[in-house]
Amino acid sequence: MNKDKVITAEALTKRFGSFTAVNGISFDVHKGEIFGFLGANGAGKTTAMRMLSGLSMPTSGKATVAGYDVYKENEKIKQNIGYMSQKFSLYEDLTVKENIRFYAGIYGMTNQFIKEKTGFILQHLHMEKEGDKLVRSLPLGWKQKLAFSVAIFHDPQIVFLDEPTGGVDPVTRREFWNMIYQAAENGITVFVTTHYMDEAEYCHRVSIMVDGRIDALDTPKELKRTFNASSMDEVFLKLARKATRVAD
Amino acid sequence: MKQFSAFVKKEFHHIFRDTRTLFILLGMPIMQIIIFGFALTNEVKNSRIAVLDNSKDAATASLISELEASRYFDIEKNIYSYKDIERSFREGKIKMAVVFPQHFGEDLQHFNKAQVQLVADASDPNVANTLTNYATAVVMDYQKRITDDRQLPYAINTEMRMLYNPQLKGAYSFVPGVMAMVLMLVCTLMTAITVVREKEMGTMEILLASPIKPLKIIIAKAVPYLLLSVVNVASILLLSVFVLDVPINGSLPLLIVESILFTLTCLAFGLLISASTASQQTAMFISLTGMFLPTIMLSGFMFPIENMPLPLQWLSNVVPAKWYYLIVKDVMIKGVGFESIWKETLILAGMMFFLLTMAIKKFKIRLA
Amino acid sequence: MRSVTVNNIIKRYGTKKSFTTALEGVSFEVDKGELFGIIGPDGAGKTSLFRILTTLLLADGGSATVDGLDVVKNYKDIRERVGYMPGRFSLYQDLTVQENLDFFATVFNTSIEENYDLVKDIYSQIEPFKDRKAGKLSGGMKQKLALSCALIHRPSVLFLDEPTTGVDAVSRKEFWEMLKKLKEQGITILVSTPYMDEAGLCDRVALIQSGKIMTINTPEGIVNAFGKKLLAVKSDNMLQLLNKIKACPGVADAYPFGEYHHAVMENGGTKELSAYLERSGKAFELKEVTPDIEDCFMALMKN
Numbered sequence: 001m002n003k004d005k006v007i008t009a010e011a012l013t014k015r016f017g018s019f020t021a022v023n024g025i026s027f028d029v030h031k032g033e034i035f036g037f038l039g040a041n042g043a044g045k046t047t048a049m050r051m052l053s054g055l056s057m058p059t060s061g062k063a064t065v066a067g068y069d070v071y072k073e074n075e076k077i078k079q080n081i082g083y084m085s086q087k088f089s090l091y092e093d094l095t096v097k098e099n100i101r102f103y104a105g106i107y108g109m110t111n112q113f114i115k116e117k118t119g120f121i122l123q124h125l126h127m128e129k130e131g132d133k134l135v136r137s138l139p140l141g142w143k144q145k146l147a148f149s150v151a152i153f154h155d156p157q158i159v160f161l162d163e164p165t166g167g168v169d170p171v172t173r174r175e176f177w178n179m180i181y182q183a184a185e186n187g188i189t190v191f192v193t194t195h196y197m198d199e200a201e202y203c204h205r206v207s208i209m210v211d212g213r214i215d216a217l218d219t220p221k222e223l224k225r226t227f228n229a230s231s232m233d234e235v236f237l238k239l240a241r242k243a244t245r246v247a248d
Numbered sequence: 249m250k251q252f253s254a255f256v257k258k259e260f261h262h263i264f265r266d267t268r269t270l271f272i273l274l275g276m277p278i279m280q281i282i283i284f285g286f287a288l289t290n291e292v293k294n295s296r297i298a299v300l301d302n303s304k305d306a307a308t309a310s311l312i313s314e315l316e317a318s319r320y321f322d323i324e325k326n327i328y329s330y331k332d333i334e335r336s337f338r339e340g341k342i343k344m345a346v347v348f349p350q351h352f353g354e355d356l357q358h359f360n361k362a363q364v365q366l367v368a369d370a371s372d373p374n375v376a377n378t379l380t381n382y383a384t385a386v387v388m389d390y391q392k393r394i395t396d397d398r399q400l401p402y403a404i405n406t407e408m409r410m411l412y413n414p415q416l417k418g419a420y421s422f423v424p425g426v427m428a429m430v431l432m433l434v435c436t437l438m439t440a441i442t443v444v445r446e447k448e449m450g451t452m453e454i455l456l457a458s459p460i461k462p463l464k465i466i467i468a469k470a471v472p473y474l475l476l477s478v479v480n481v482a483s484i485l486l487l488s489v490f491v492l493d494v495p496i497n498g499s500l501p502l503l504i505v506e507s508i509l510f511t512l513t514c515l516a517f518g519l520l521i522s523a524s525t526a527s528q529q530t531a532m533f534i535s536l537t538g539m540f541l542p543t544i545m546l547s548g549f550m551f552p553i554e555n556m557p558l559p560l561q562w563l564s565n566v567v568p569a570k571w572y573y574l575i576v577k578d579v580m581i582k583g584v585g586f587e588s589i590w591k592e593t594l595i596l597a598g599m600m601f602f603l604l605t606m607a608i609k610k611f612k613i614r615l616a
Numbered sequence: 617m618r619s620v621t622v623n624n625i626i627k628r629y630g631t632k633k634s635f636t637t638a639l640e641g642v643s644f645e646v647d648k649g650e651l652f653g654i655i656g657p658d659g660a661g662k663t664s665l666f667r668i669l670t671t672l673l674l675a676d677g678g679s680a681t682v683d684g685l686d687v688v689k690n691y692k693d694i695r696e697r698v699g700y701m702p703g704r705f706s707l708y709q710d711l712t713v714q715e716n717l718d719f720f721a722t723v724f725n726t727s728i729e730e731n732y733d734l735v736k737d738i739y740s741q742i743e744p745f746k747d748r749k750a751g752k753l754s755g756g757m758k759q760k761l762a763l764s765c766a767l768i769h770r771p772s773v774l775f776l777d778e779p780t781t782g783v784d785a786v787s788r789k790e791f792w793e794m795l796k797k798l799k800e801q802g803i804t805i806l807v808s809t810p811y812m813d814e815a816g817l818c819d820r821v822a823l824i825q826s827g828k829i830m831t832i833n834t835p836e837g838i839v840n841a842f843g844k845k846l847l848a849v850k851s852d853n854m855l856q857l858l859n860k861i862k863a864c865p866g867v868a869d870a871y872p873f874g875e876y877h878h879a880v881m882e883n884g885g886t887k888e889l890s891a892y893l894e895r896s897g898k899a900f901e902l903k904e905v906t907p908d909i910e911d912c913f914m915a916l917m918k919n
C-alpha cells in the first residue's frame with residue numbers, strides 16, 4: 001500500500017464549553033486506505049469528522065487533510081474531499097440527473113464533462129432508465145449507491161462516509177462495499193463510520209473511539225488478536241462497555 | 249380531567265422552556281405599540297358626512313352643492329339638530345358633520361364674515377384630519393370665487409371640532425389595531441405551530457395511538473395561549489392608559505370579554521390550520537398570509553375600508569380582526585355599550601363556532 | 617388466543633393512477649406472549665405494517681386484529697391496550713425524563729406508581745437522570761425512556777418499530793436483554809429491525825422485503841431451511857479471492873461476510889472448492905459454516 005499520508009491528526013481536540021467532545025486524538029490515514037472510524041453513540045465520531053472535513057474548527061491540536069491545514073485552508077480541503085451521510089445526501093425532490101448536475105456544478109465541472117460522466121455513472125449503476133425519476137421514488141439502496149457516486153464525482157482525494165449503509169438490505173449493502181473497494185483501488189481514501197460490525201472487517205484499518213479518545217487503532221486482524229476476540233463485534237463491545245459518558 | 253390538566257401542564261412547560269419565543273410573545277405588544285406610534289397618512293374618498301343647515305339661504309345652498317360635487321364626500325341628509333348628528337356619529341353612519349349657524353348668508357353679506365363648524369369623528373385621527381382639511385379647502389375655494397366679484401374680501405371661518413379624540417391622538421386608533429394583531433399572532437400562529445410541531449416530532453403518533461380523545465388534545469393545546477393572550481391584552485391596555493394616555497371610555501369587563509371572544513376565534517383558526525398542514529413552515533406561512541396580512545390590510549386599522557374597491561370591502565367582512573377592531577374602537581374610545589356592538593359580537597361568535605367546528609372535523613384520528 | 621392476526625394486508629401510497637405499494641398482501645399470526653421479529657431493510661414496509669396494527673393507518677385491503685379486536689372497527693379499544701414505540705425518538709425533548717413518563721402515564725389513565733414494577737428494571741437505569749431534559753440524553757438512554765413510556769400502562773401488546781436503528785452495538789445488546797425480561801411478564805412483543813443479527817433473539821421472525829413476507833419461522837427453522845452447503849473462505853487478498861470463488865463451478869453465490877467470504881454451493885462442497893482454489897497456489901483458509909439469518913435473507917431475496 002502507498003504510504004502517502006492523506007490525513008494526519010495530532011492531539012486533535014474539540015471542546016464545547018466544559019465538555020470535551022474529542023480529546024486529543026492522533027492518527028494517520030494513508031492514500032487508498034479504507035479507514036473504519038467506529039465508536040458508540042456520543043463517543044465523538046461526528047465531531048471528529050466535522051473537524052476533518054473543514055466544517056468545524058478544532059479547539060487545539062494539529063491536523064492536515066489532503067495536505068491542507070484544517071485551521072487555515074478549510075476551503076481547499078472542501079475542494080478535495082467528498083462527503084456522504086445516511087441522512088442527507090441527495091435532494092429528494094430533484095431527479096437523479098438534476099442531483100448529479102447540481103453537485104457537479106458546485107465543483108465547477110464543465111457541461112460536457114458532466115454529461116459524459118452522468119451517462120457513465122447511470123450505466124455503471126444500471127440506472128439508465130431512472131435518470132429522470134425523482135430521487136424520492138428510488139429504493140433506499142439505490143439512493144445510497146447514487147449518493148456515493150455523486151460524492152466521488154469530482155475525484156476527491158478522500159471521501160467521508162457517515163453510516164452510509166444504515167437500513168440498507170444485505171445484498172445492496174455488499175454492492176455498496178464493492179463500490180467502496182473500487183474507489184479505494186482508484187486511489188481514493190475512504191473514511192467510513194458504521195454500526196455494522198461485519199463491515200468493520202472490510203476496512204483496512206479500524207479505529208475505535210471511546211469517550212472522545214481513540215482507544216484502539218489497527219487492522220481488524222490485529223485488533224482481534226490484541227483483544228483476544230473472535231470477531232470485531234466482540235472487540236467493539238469490550239471497548240465500548242468501558243465508556244462512562246452518558247450524553248450525546 | 250386528569251389527562252386534560254396533565255396536557256395543559258405539559259403545554260406550559262413547552263412555552264416556558266422556550267424562553268426566546270416567550271420573550272417575543274410577551275414583548276411583542278410593547279414593541280408594536282411603539283412602532284405603530286408613527287401613524288400613517290391616508291387619503292379618504294366618498295366619506296359619509298352630514299350637513300346641519302340652520303340658515304337655509306343661497307350661500308349655504310351653494311356651499312352644500314360644492315361639497316356634494318367634490319369626490320370626497322357623500323352627504324347624509326335628514327339631519328335637523330345637533331342630536332341627530334350625535335346619533336349618526338354613534339351609529340357610525342357619518343365621519344364628519346358640517347354645521348352652518350343661523351344667518352350664515354346674512355352675516356356673510358353684511359359683515360363680510362361668517363362661521364362654519366366642521367365636526368369630525370376623530371377616533372380615527374387620520375381620517376378626521378384629512379376630511380376636515382378637504383372640507384376647509386372646499387370652503388376656501390367658494391370664498392375665493394365670490395370674493396373675485398367684489399372689493400372687500402369675505403371671510404368664512406371654519407371652526408373644527410374633533411369628537412371623541414380631542415387631541416387627535418394616533419394612539420386612539422392604533423391601540424385597537426395592535427390588540428387585534430397581537431392576539432392574532434399569539435393565538436393563530438402559535439397554536440398552529442404547536443400542534444404541527446407534535447406531528448413533526450413524531451409525538452403525535454404516540455398521542456394518536458393512546459386513548460386520549462382528539463378533542464381533549466385540541467382544547468388543551470389552546471388553553472395556555474388563551475391565558476397568554478389575556479396577559480397581552482392586559483399589558484396593552486395598561487400601556488395605553490398609563491403611557492399613551494388613551495382612556496378606556498367604555499366598560500372594561502366588556503372589552504375583556506370581547507377580547508376573549510376574538511382570541512377564541514383566532515385559536516380556532518390556528519387549530520384549523522394545524523389540522524390541515526404537516527410542517528411548521530407551511531403552518532407559519534398559512535397563518536401569516538391567511539391571518540396576519542388581512543388583519544393589517546383589511547381590518548380598517550391601517551387603511552380605511554371605505555376607500556377600497558368593492559370586492560375588497562366585501563372581503564373585509566370575513567376578516568375577524570375587522571369586527572374586533574370595530575368593537576374595540578367603539579368600546580374603548582367611543583365608550584358605547586353592548587347594545588351598539590351586539591351585531592359585531594354576533595358575527596365574531598359565528599366565525600368562532602364555524603372555525604372551531606371545522607378544526608375538530610378536520611383533526612384526523614389517524615395519520616394521513 | 618392469538619394476540620395479533622394479520623390477514624392479507626395491502627397498503628398503497630399515492631394516487632390511484634400512480635402509487636407505490638408498501639405492503640403486498642401480508643399475513644401472519646402472533647401468539648400471546650411471543651417475541652415476534654419483523655426483519656427487513658428500510659422501505660420493506662415494516663413501519664406501514666406497525667402503523668396499521670396500532671390503528672394509525674387504514675389498510676387498502678385485508679384485515680387485522682390485535683388482542684382479538686378489529687384494527688378498524690375497534691380502534692378506540694385497541695388504543696387503550698397497546699404500547700407503541702415509533703421508529704424515531706418521539707418524546708418531548710424539552711420535558712425532563714420524569715415529566716415525560718408522568719405525562720404518558722396520565723395520557724393512558726394510569727400513574728407511574730401503579731405500574732412501577734413493570735418498568736422498574738428499565739426505568740431505574742435512567743432514574744438518576746430524571747431531571748434531565750429528554751433531548752439531552754444519549755441514544756441508549758432515550759430508548760430506555762421511550763420504552764418505559766410505551767410500557768407504563770401495562771399494554772397487552774407492545775409494538776417496537778426499529779428500536780435499535782442507529783444505536784450502537786452496546787446499547788443494542790442491552791435493549792434486547794430488556795426485551796427478554798419483558799417477555800417473561802407475558803407481554804406480546806412485535807419488534808421490527810433492519811439488523812439481521814437480531815433475528816436470533818426472537819421466538820419467531822418474519823423476513824420481509826419490498827412489502828412481501830419471504831418466510832416466517834423460528835430462527836432455527838429459517839436456518840435449517842437454507843438447504844445448501846455454505847463455505848467460509850479467507851485469504852490475504854480478499855477481492856481477488858472473491859472473484860475466484862465466483863468463477864468456481866458449483867458455486868451458486870459468493871459474497872463478503874465479515875472477515876470471510878461466504879460461498880453458497882449449488883453442488884459439491886469443501887473438497888471441490890478447495891481443489892479449485894489450490895490451483896492458483898495462493899494460501900487460503902476454508903471451512904464449512906452454518907448459515908445465519910443474513911445468509912438466508914440474501915438467498916430468499918435472490919430467489
